[in-house]
Amino acid sequence: MSKLKVPFVNLGIQFERFQNEIVDAFVRLSTGGQYVLGQEVLEFEKRFAKVCQTKHALGVANGTDAIAIALKTCGVGPGHEVITTPNTFIGTVGAIVMVGAKPVFVDVGEDYNLNPNLLEASINNRTKAIIPIHLTGMPADMAPIMEIAKKHKLSVVEDCAQAISATYEEKPVGSIGTIGTFSLHPLKNLHLHGDGGMITTNDTQLYEKMRLYRNHGLINRDESVFFGINSRLDNIQAAIGNIKIEYLSDITDRFVSIASLYDKGLDGIVQLPLKFINRKGVYHNYIIRVQQREKLRHYLQDKGIETKVHYPNPLHLQQASCDLGYQAGDFPLSEQQAQEILSLPIYPELDNSQVSLVIDSIKDFFC
Ligand SMILES: Cc1ncc(COP(=O)(O)O)c(C=O)c1O
Incomplete structure (x- = not known):
């Protein structure tokens, strides 16, 4: 690595x-x-x-x-x-x-x-x-x-x-x-x-x-x-x-501008976060969806790019929930998303060259 x-x-x-x-x-x-x-x-x-x-x-x-x-x-x-x-x-x-x-x-x-x-x-x-x-x-x-x-x-x-x-x-x-x-x-x-x-x-x-x-x-x-x-x-x-x-609007603007760089760079390559005309998100996490999630994750890790999954284990399937009586299959979309989601790095101090490296590496993976 x-x-x-x-x-x-x-x-x-x-x-x-x-x-x-x-x-x-x-x-x-x-x-x-x-x-x-x-x-x-x-x-x-x-x-x-x-x-x-x-x-x-x-x-x-x-x-x-x-x-x-x-x-x-x-x-x-x-x-x-x-x-x-x-x-x-x-x-x-x-x-x-x-x-x-x-x-x-x-x-x-x-x-x-x-x-x-x-x-x-x-x-x-x-x-x-x-x-x-x-x-x-x-x-x-x-x-x-x-x-x-x-x-x-x-x-x-x-x-x-x-x-x-x-x-x-x-x-x-x-x-x-x-x-x-x-x-x-x-x-x-x-x-x-x-x-x-x-x-x-x-x-x-x-x-x-x-x-x-x-x-x-x-x-x-x-x-x-x-x-x-x-x-x-x-x-x-x-x-x-x-x-x-005092700097919250600067901080938020930077999250949003990194998200729009990812949106532009990854359009057509992976499933991007949805946008809505009546909702303005602040991209605490920038989550893409891909079917080969683990493969992509390892590929990016080898290129020096750290990613996370928010969250890999839906709550109804955690040991802590065993008394609630749920089972696999009860919440199909949450379960499917948990297999496919990948959070890309996003924070105000990330510079544009790092964002470009993430985008280019994901493009390389898919071509
Ligand atoms: C969606 C959500 N709810 C609740 C919490 C709990 O917050 P805290 O860790 O400050 O107790 C967090 C924090 O990680 C969270 O992301």
Whole structure:
């Protein structure tokens, strides 16, 4: 295998871009001594809400907690079912189980997101919420999902972990459902130097409950009004968020422009991500579909190009799901996609010559 010419991620070079500001913030906040929650968190929440065009944003410890807190606050618990898709990161489903509810899967469409045409058949009197995931950074088809949710009086928790700044009918993700949840994990388009998460909502009552729930139900240092959890965001992480959120539109533009280079270069060669006139994706992952996926993957690896698969094992076929009673064949499109998808490197620091190398190498493979 040759030396890696195009790594799948390269967080070190992004740090170099922000190094001076981050080091200054670290020194300033370390001297100040307020390490958990604090002013930087409040500021980050304010800026995040502005990006999502929501009334509120709430910093939490990670994206999985964000979903669990959202579900819990919508009244989801034991005896309830929550509908989502089986091709997501394990955390979406883990959060449903965390609140004591049962995950129910619905297959996806060609956009890798919940297929609204299949949704209603899975709703029953135990169903309490739907979690559409904006997978790869492409918004799910929210209009029919919201219509069905309204008809059946269900909460909608948008899993926006991969999709900050994506829009559906001009509305930012996280502002469409009852609640939006975000991960700020180091691999996300907007990320911290460790774990972090954010919750968005326009519902002030839900926001107030979630704000207390993330910090043990405490209304002051010594008094708690209900039992909650510790899912606080660190002040230093929020300071990093405040530095990076300033550059979010630059960061997003670069993801989108790399995606359009791939679109142009690979058109007619492999199956490309779908495009929609009413949805603007942010290409957290750029996923192509090919039948000889493993062969192509090894070919690219030999050329020094690292790729990944998001995700190779659908959730209903994981050992963790064995009690849910699903089997192979239950979600045909998710299963087929899992065999054929390949994520190409995409991050703002990737330069055009690296993108060209990926495109040319894929073309070489097919000719
Ligand atoms: C779609 C999706 N949902 C939920 C999560 C969970 O976020 P976290 O890792 O911050 O807990 C992730 C993160 O990987 C994700 O990609």
